[in-house]
Amino acid sequence: MAIGFFGASGTVTGSRYLLEDDSTRLLVDSGLFQGGHDLRNLNWAPPPPEIAGVETILLTHAHLDHSGAIPRLVRDGWRGRVLTTRATAELCELLLPDSGHLQEKDAQFANRRGYSRHQPALPLYTQNDALNALEHFQGVEFGEFIEVAPGVSARFHRAGHILGAASIEIDWKGTKVVFSGDLGRYDDAVMFDPAPPPLADFLIVESTYGDREHDAVSPEVALGECIERCVARGGTVVIPAFAVGRAQSLLYYLSLLKKAGRLQGVPVYLDSPMAIDASGIMCANSGDHRLSHDECKAACAVAHYVRDAEESKALTADSNPKVIISASGMATGGRVLHHLAQFAPDPKNLLLFAGFQAAGTRGAALVAGATSVKIYGEVVPVFAEVTNLSMLSAHADCNEILRWLSGMPQAPKMTFVTHGEASASASLAERIRHELDWTCTTPALGSWGDLTSRAHGS
Structure with a gap:
């Protein structure tokens, strides 16, 4: 029996793991690589030939670096x-067709502007390809063992992170293999805590924040202070946010601020049709997070929803102070790029990021202090204030990952540390060896x- 690491190894995106023995193959996740050109080019490479024999994909959650x-x-x-999980399947009904649509639009835009190195520029896949893919999805319940192949079963456990996110426990003919998936925060205001890990002979654990701790400041307090500082100087706050997860948490914190009497007269816009639809799914699945149906509705009501492209353009042209939440979270595509191009050159504005920025993305460059970024082939100067509130992240930090690992009934035979930049994975692996005395590798x-x-007890 073996595991192949065909994604999210030495990097934080492109999650894809192949499990196989002489008679069975299955895939855990099949995500897009995001970041620099070298990583994104991997999306165009032919799939490894071993994947041809895979009959089942087990998907941890809906984010495109896992499903795309x-x-x-x-x-x-x-x-x-x-x-x-059922909620992940629902969210993929939004994310995947939107991904195909955006790739089609980006290819068309590149062809019009002539900035692509490929002639003509083509989408990786289309919206119709994504709709066809959805026909292969099957939703399952948390905690229910599902037969995957003869002698192989799987069970999904809550991972926190976003709606529907799961860790996956696999019983492979007596050998226990556990994938952490993307672990969420403990005591998060919106999502439930990650469920304790089950017994594992082999563990694959994420390390997105494997070398970092989140700031202990309240997200509500930090968000309010940043927005009020920007609005006081007449600026606009642009928040690139993942349409699924971060956008909804931001709306919740903004609703608390408004309820407390802050941000009065400051309009909030959610400029992302997908984030708007994801918010509806969030409210329809109130049993999968901490918010009641009424709390969820109140949070979603704090923003003016922008679906129409013309209204989005008008928002970009509006110089009045405001808050714009728009996808994508690492500024890799979508409507937020038009907002960044408009608002980044003015020092009275604020570009506010809400979590991890993968190496090679515009978000990472901006957070690192870039004085200009390229958007749609044009160089855009950056004079706006830029900040990243890491405590808004949906990912567990290094201490929270260790807390989750410490709940395992006994040490695995081997722990594979993945889904992180090389330095983050190495740092977490060293802590696992030193603090838990486990055998691990990156x-x-x-x-x-x-x-x-051999499995436990054999």
Whole structure:
């Protein structure tokens, strides 16, 4: 039995792991690489030949760095099934077609402007490809063992992070393999705590924040202070936010601020049709998070929803102080780019990020202090204030990951530290060795791990 690391190894995106023995193969996640050109180019590479024999994909959650490559597999002839939680399946109905649509639009824009190195520029997949892929999804309940193949079963446990996110426990003919998925925060205002990890012979754990701690300041307080500082000087706050998860949490904190009498007269706009729809799914799944249906409705009501492209353009042209929440979270695409191009050159404005920024993304460059960024082939100067409130992140920090690991019934035979930049994975692996006395490794992209050690009790 072996595991192949075909994504999210040495990097924080492109999650894709292959489990196999002599008779069975399955995939955990199939996500898009995001960041610099070298990483994004991996999305165009032919899938590893081993994936051809996969009949089932187990999907941890809906974010595109975990789910976004599935439409391309289906377009290229894959006809298996995708097992995931019901809420994740619902969110993928939004995310995947939108991803295909944006790729089509970006290719068209590149062809009009002539800035692509490829002639003509083509989308990785289309909206129709994504709709076809959704026919392969099957929603399952948390805590229910599902037969995946003869002798192989899987169970989904709550991971926090976003709606529907799961850790996955796999019983592979007596060997227990556990994937943490993306772990959420403990005591988060919106999402439930991650469920304690089950017994594992082999563990694959994420390390997005493996070398960092989140600021202990209240997200509500930090957000309010940043917005009020910007508005006082007549500026606009642009918040690039993941449409699923971060956008809804931001709305909740903004609703608390408004309820407390702050930000009066400051309009809030949610300029992302997908985030608007995701907010509706959030309210329809009140049993999967801490907010009651009424609390969720109140949070969503704090913003004016912007669906129409013309209204979005008008928002960009409006110089009055305001808050704009728009996708994507790392400023890699979508309507937020038009807002950044307009508001980044003016020092009275604020570009406010709300969590992890992968290396090579515009978000990472801006947070690191870039004085200009390229948007749609044009160089945009950056004089606006830029800040990143890491405590708004949906990811567990290094201490919270260790807290989750410490809940495991006994040490795994081997722990594979993945889904992080190389320094973050190495730092977390060292803490696991030192503090838990576990055997662990940081696998390289494209490498294989041996899972043939005997299971507990054998």
